[in-house]
Amino acid sequence: MRADLAIIAELVAPGARVLDLGCGTGDLLEHLQTDKQVNGYGLEIDPDNITACLEKGVNVIEQNLDEGLDNFPDDSFDMVVMTETLQSVRNPNQTLDEMLRIGRECVVTFPNFGNWRCRAQLSILGRMPVAQHLPHSWYDTPNIHLCTFNDFERLCSEKSLRIIERFVSDANHVNRPLMNRFPNFFGTYAFYRLGRPHAREDAV
């Protein structure tokens, strides 16, 4: 399993209810279902990914995140996960709101557009960055909302979301010492564990 998925798996309590937005081929949910008896569901729209999930016995539901998540009631999940999907949803801001409405906590991972490789390509070569973690050309990329770690944290602060945990890694999902000092420059992927704003928590 991908290193970032392994970290998420660590966070999930046995028997928890987990919703995985853009669950891909269902690796995380398969692991959680077998090893942690989690009641998990994944949303996906890619037919091949859905088939792969079915072969694994994963609860995959065909649903487009961009069409909203209002079919899931408030507080219906313990954890809502979205790995490497934030940058390709139509309205990341709203999706984050929805994630923390449906679940008490959420985990979001995404690629860092502020990584030094991206910066170098744009500033020195004057071209849109293409890298291991962002392999698409500008004209055929599904990534329509790329951001840097700083951008993301600013959004969280504007929304008063609590950042419970952050983990920065390289393209192979391994954490290296320099990244912790200069995450927005050296980090390739970030993993954020978020909680609801305090005010909202009181209201619940």
Add this chain to the structure above:
Amino acid sequence: MAVPPDSVGIIQPQQFRWDAPFALQCGETLAKFELVYETYGSLNAERSNAILVCHALSGHHHAAGYHDAADPKPGWWDACIGPGKPIDTRQFFVVSLNNLGGCHGSTGPLSDNPATGKPYGPDFPMVTVSDWVRSQTLLADHLGIECFAAVIGGSLGGMQAMRWAIDQPERLRAALLIACTAKLSAQNIAFNEIARQAITSDPQFHDGHYRSMGVNPDLGLMLARMVGHVTYLSDDGMRSKFGRELKSGDLNRGRDVEFQVESYLHHQGRSFSSQFDANSYLLMTRALDYFDPARDYDDNLVKALSAAQCRFLVISFTSDWRFSVAHSKEIVNSLVEARRNVASAIIESEHGHDSFLLPIPRYFDVLKAYLNRLTEEARDAG
């Protein structure tokens, strides 16, 4: 004609007799009944690989294979059932029956009423999806099947699978609900009522006693089927299949014009009226209209589905407007809320409600992937 190699081959229908009273939900009791059924593939030693296929409104027991070498057409779901097909008969033992109240060999309006010695006709009691499920459990007992690997059905067949999951939670490991709904909409019921009115207002209907008068409400049945058929197709599907092509006549002179779509509907209607009993049709559409498992659970579908133990696969088709994608989504959402295991797929198709009968590549990929997984689980369960 040679039987294709991926067919289940020549199939002999079988008869199951139940000689004890069978109480129906409506309060009436059948003194005894018979069900005609077919099986494909073989039951394993652990009896863990059985699949029950439930038929839709106008379906019957003959789902796959041929009845004899001269048979021009295979069973109604032959594309899906057979060696190497999505419901792989090398892996599964498939059971398919004609439901109670049907007109293809199971006890129904055409059968003799033991109380009078004459055919039931319109006096055959009302049957519900629940009654069907209970009669199917008796057939399962007879075949030595304690727990089905899966109960599968499209449309009204899917409703039976849903009812199995709720009423007999210990007796199936998976329910496949295809182009299905948890209850009919007002529009659905309206179309069924038009079909029923077409039949009952046919002068040949004679309040359902047409057989004893030696006639048949052919015209009414034909109209009923024509209306039904329009709701099974989609606007786009009909456009690409028929367009405004003429079968005969001249549009400029406006004489003897028959569009292809008219000719098609006439043919469908006529062949149906020669194959289907009117009283049976009235009975089956009523069973459709009354289906609403949530009603027994304070009108709460989540509560109803919480009784289920099995896993679910819910499949819908984009152009199906009879039981649209929204109907399937309601089922999926309720299953998630009920914390049941559920997967779903929405298949792109222009063929409307009828899509569930067609070999659409992605649809069959989904079925295959899901059923492969069940094969493994059947092995583990054994």
